[in-house]
Amino acid sequence: MSQPVTDHQNIGVTAAKGFRAAGVTAGIKASGTPDLALVVNDGPQFAAAGVFTSNRVKAAPVLWSEQVLKTGSLAAVVLNSGGANACTGPEGFQDTHATAEKVAAELNTGAIEVAVCSTGLIGVRLPMDLLLPGVEQAVKALSEDGGQAAAIAIKTTDTVHKTAQVTAPAGWTVGGMAKGAGMLAPGLATMLVVVTTDAAVESADLDAALRGATRTTFDRVDSDGCMSTNDTVLLLASGASGVVPEAAEFAEAVRTVCADLARQLIGDAEGASKDIRIDVTGAATEDEAVDVARTIARNNLLKCAIHGEDPNWGRVLAAIGTTSAAFEPDALDVAINGVWVCRGGSVGEDRDLVDMAGREVVITANLNAGSAAATVWTNDLTADYVHENSAYST
Amino acid sequence: MSQPVTDHQNIGVTAAKGFRAAGVTAGIKASGTPDLALVVNDGPQFAAAGVFTSNRVKAAPVLWSEQVLKTGSLAAVVLNSGGANACTGPEGFQDTHATAEKVAAELNTGAIEVAVCSTGLIGVRLPMDLLLPGVEQAVKALSEDGGQAAAIAIKTTDTVHKTAQVTAPAGWTVGGMAKGAGMLAPGLATMLVVVTTDAAVESADLDAALRGATRTTFDRVDSDGCMSTNDTVLLLASGASGVVPEAAEFAEAVRTVCADLARQLIGDAEGASKDIRIDVTGAATEDEAVDVARTIARNNLLKCAIHGEDPNWGRVLAAIGTTSAAFEPDALDVAINGVWVCRGGSVGEDRDLVDMAGREVVITANLNAGSAAATVWTNDLTADYVHENSAYST
Known part of the structure; x- marks a missing residue:
């Protein structure tokens, strides 16, 4: 494939065909900045894979998303900043479940097709009275160029939003977004990352490409030795390009996007000057x-x-x-x-x-x-x- | 035994009978503060034990002292601040050897009876033209109440010197000194510690008491997760009290002195406010x-x-x-x-x-x-x- 072109001002998760995204202000953050993102796969395929923190203290959204990914399929990912929903007990897990149910209802799909990611302070319940109306707002704002708004809405102490993309000559694209500024020493993934592609790839092949990519990218970033309870990297494929990529070329494209995002994470690590x-x-x-x-x-x-x-x-x-x-x-x-x-x-x-x-x-x-x-x-x-x-x- | 009395203004390594010590300014430190300490065991016994850093990159004085301690006997310990003599190659090891030879010549003993400890910057040769005359100066300054001067001379970024002592009702004493302010996460010992006793104890029993004490004291101090190349804890027994202590009581006295010194190390860790x-x-x-x-x-x-x-x-x-x-x-x-x-x-x-x-x-x-x-x-x-x-x- 040709040398990948990466552009940090690009639209990230909506660069690939078949995806819409949105980033809105639900009011979860006291700062009043955007705090809820939604990424929707419009198909025709819905293959997905994910890797999660190896921290044994896992946030509710990690426990949820690990479960729903067992089908190898996702229709949407909802992400919030302003609260990690970690160490919040059974009630916190119910909050995650309710969030997925709300997204599913708005999109006419099943909750089992919806992954949930959260980031922010550990040990605090999410304000569901603000989050659920935010989901309605995000669904209304969904757009084919909403990737940048989504990348902005998942920031916490990040000073810049992070996106990357690669387009293969054969006509398919891999794009992604990431957030992460502290507690940044992933065991299997780092903070929140969503990568999308319009290549036609089965979930098992997505999984292999994603694990191979994270092993030498996110797994080799170590800002402060502190592993998060919420680390999640998701890869969704819409198949909307109609092209079945060559496996090695696809894996390399995923690796390139992950490496680009990982490098951006280190470049924006909390307090760093080098x-x-x-x-x-x-x-x-x-x-x-x-x-x-x-x-x-x-x-x-x-x-x-x-x-x-x-x-x-x-x-x-x-x-x-x-x-x-x-x-x-x-x-x-x-x-x-x-x-x-x-x-x-x-x-x-x-x-x-x-x-x-x-x-x-x-x-x-x-x-x-x-x-x-x-x-x-x-x-x-x-x-x-x-x-x-x-x-x-x- | 009665409750041990610890006094941070005490004389530390010369609290036990049979020991003299000195701390002088050899000029190794640019600051002009004391930088060379000497502890001498006047007997009648010369039993000794030591534990050293488990860092595989060991300073020359650690390699030397590990070797000479195989006899289970020491007549003196010479310690310098202002340079760690670590990562200095064969020349650095020769510097350590020459230091031990100089101390031995001045004290009329063999170099194999002299342990050497160094602390300071890694990767810099020691100024032997200053250090060797400093040894002569230290021998002249040896005194039965020189423990405090010795404790002062081993300081680097320490803001206070550290000493501790315990006297048993049976008439024997355990005393010690320590330095350490950064790179403070010992694998088997921490920075430089010398403990002395006038109890009559064989080297194998000293070794058991010292390992037991360090396991739950220095080994459980972790200021910054960084393990030094120079960590050394030495225990010397003069037998000058003429008393053979009960083993458990002696072990507890050594543990008490080590715990006191370890607590002082944390209390003076670099930059710490808590x-x-x-x-x-x-x-x-x-x-x-x-x-x-x-x-x-x-x-x-x-x-x-x-x-x-x-x-x-x-x-x-x-x-x-x-x-x-x-x-x-x-x-x-x-x-x-x-x-x-x-x-x-x-x-x-x-x-x-x-x-x-x-x-x-x-x-x-x-x-x-x-x-x-x-x-x-x-x-x-x-x-x-x-x-x-x-x-x-x-």
Whole structure:
């Protein structure tokens, strides 16, 4: 396929034919900004797949959506910001169920065809007296170019909305939207993501493409080491292009959209001033490369050093040393923005050669223990992150 | 034994008979503050034990001290701040060896009787032209009440020095000193700690008492999730009291001194404004209780919330949910400072009842899955931590 064109101002989930979306203000957020989104698949096909947080404390909408996805089919996804509906007990689950029933009634389908996603504060019931009228409002606002409004309505502390799309020469499209700004260390998915396509793909193939894509995109984003109770990534196919794509080409298109959205999530992480790409090479296995990269990504001291534009490679080695990956301490090489400041586990090139003025910082750690590699994205730890997260619920 | 009396202004490692110590300014630190400490055991016995960082990237002094302790005997410990001598290659190891040789020559003993501890920036060679004359200066300054000067000389970003002691009615004493302010999540020990006793105890029994004590004290302190390359805890016995203690009483005295020093470490953690005690109860096993408590302790979002005096129990549940401990999500109870804000995995008592104005915050998580329990100490995540650690090496 040709090089995918991604455009962050595009319409995301309505880029593919057969989808309508809306984003409205139901009044769930005190701020009065949009807080309810709806994505509807008009068919002719309704195949769907999803991956969810591996957190064992799962929000009501995650428990619901996992169940309804067992059919491999979805007609709509309703998403709200302003409340996570997590740790809200049986009553919270009933709220999710009632939301799906309301969407189903408005769209003349069954509740089992409606996935529900929520994001916001944990441990607070949703204001159903506002949410249910909001659903009516969203159904009225559904539009074939409503993808941007939907992406805006799912924002919480996100400063920008996130959309991406790829169109294949064969005439089918994959598009998506995402939100996520904190509690961003997905176990199987990150925060809320909806990807749509008009390619004609069965649910089992959607599932394979989606799992393959998330494994190397959302699963390798780790902003703050904190895994959400609500992480959800959904992929819906309308078949409206009439084209059955080649499987590898389709999987690559899904991966491209997911990677684009994942990169946008890191770029807008709470309080971040640096986006940090951690490339681990020379690992014995891919799993070990991911483990080492993630351990580096979660090291608060290193994240502070990067914030201060300090090429403190000793903190990289101290982090690597806590893993069980195969390596010899005196064979570790570390580069920061291309300067090999650590060679053979000891002092390498002059650290003053490292230029860290830009927003993107690349840390390369060569374990010299094999040929496997992996990349994990994170960001720096800043006073702004502390401020934002010490005041979030109050 | 009677209730131990601990006094943070005491003389620490020279409280026990048979020990002398000194703290001097060798000039290793640019600040011109004391940076070299020496603790000497004058016998008649020289039994010793130690536990070291489980970080696989170990500093030269850790590699050296692990080796010399295989004899179960030590005559002296030399400690420097102002440089960790970690990731400094074979040359760094030679520097450690030369330091031990110098101490041995000055004290008329063998280098194999001298443990070395270093703390400070990783990846920088020590200024041996300053350090070796500093050893001569320290030997001249050795004194039976030099424990406080030694405790002061091992400080890095510590704002206060840390000492503790316990005297048993039978006439023997256990005393110690510690330093540690960041990179504080020991795998087997924390930063630098030296404990001395004049009880007559064999090295194997010292080892058992020390491992038992660190397991429930230093090993349950987790300030920032970052494990050092230099963590060392040493226990030296002079036998100078002439008393052979009852084993359980001696172990409890060592544990009391270690717990006191560990609590002081958390109280002086970099940038901290709150000391947080995490009590996990109702766990199936002690290991699971520790795992859950440590996972809560490492949750940056929760640590920010505590900083903001926000009883955000949802973040506690989100953290617990990432563990593999036995529990049911709808059976989790969480209290903050005694108010059960979460009952049965959902909303409990009114969060506005929680008073978080004090420095100490207690989070209690009852997994309702058994009868095991554990406590881990941590502190809040603050803008001051970010500032301190983004500028440390520059």
